Amino acid sequence: MNREKILEGIKKAFEVKKPRNFVQTLEMIINFRNVDFKKNRLNIRFPLPRGKGKENKVIVVADESTLYQIKDLPVDIKLTPEEVPNFPIKELKKIAKKAVVYVQPQYIPLVAKHWGKVLGGRGNTILPFVGDPKTLIERGKNMVRIVTRGKMVPTVHVPIGTEEMSPEALADNAMAVLDELAKKNLTSNIKNIYFKFSMSPPVKVV
Known part of the structure; x- marks a missing residue:
């Protein structure tokens, strides 16, 4: 799939x-053929190169010294491990589907114990907070997931x-999605692609 066709479909x-x-979100809908997602389920997370338009909420669980170091970075919720057990589950449920949760490795078991059911039930996972904080948070703000909705449904829906x-920016993001699928050797299995705004009819590309 070349970029010109993608751009034409988006227009x-x-x-x-x-x-x-x-503000409507543009969704990229990809239908596959000859793929058994029962055996090869997709769950890919990556940042869109041109941003999401609507940024994710970012949660960081870390020790006090680390939280102090990132105090000026755009983190929505900063928690020490001691605060995790008392964080309102009702509030977590509201944001769990689209939030990106970073946790220092030594605290991942603790967070998984208290939040694992809520996050896992919404298809979310804990990410290790390792590396340059600014880069991690920037990636988290613009991260999306390519995930199969069911074992037998050969379709993925990705907000771009x-x-x-x-x-043009949306086309760059769409190509990034295709690049991720190429890493899984799935581009040759694409049957067709549609683009659809939230409350508007879909447009078929191929």
Whole structure:
């Protein structure tokens, strides 16, 4: 799939987009053929190169000295391990599906014990907070997932940005999705691709 066709499909999605009183997300829908997702389930996480338009919430669980070092970085929720058991589960449930949770490795078992059921039930996982904090947080803000919805459903839905972004930026993000699938040797198994804004009709690319 070349970028020109992707860009053309995105522009058509803009043309058929119906106005709404909220910012619509553009979803990339990819249908596969000759793939048994019962045996090869997908769960890929990666940052979109041109951003999501709507950033993820980022949670960091770390010791006090580390939290102090990242005090000026755009982290939505900072917690010490001692605070994890008392964090409201109701609040966690509200954000768990789209939040990116970073945890220092030594505290992952603790966080998994208290949050694992909520995160896992929403298809989320804990990521180790190892490396350059600024880079990790920036990646987390723009991270998306390519995940199969069921064992027998040969389709993935990936949000690649919003209507406030340019078609060119959205095309770059779409190509990044295809690059990730190429790493899994799945591009030759793509049957067709659609682009669809939240409350608008889908546009078929191939």
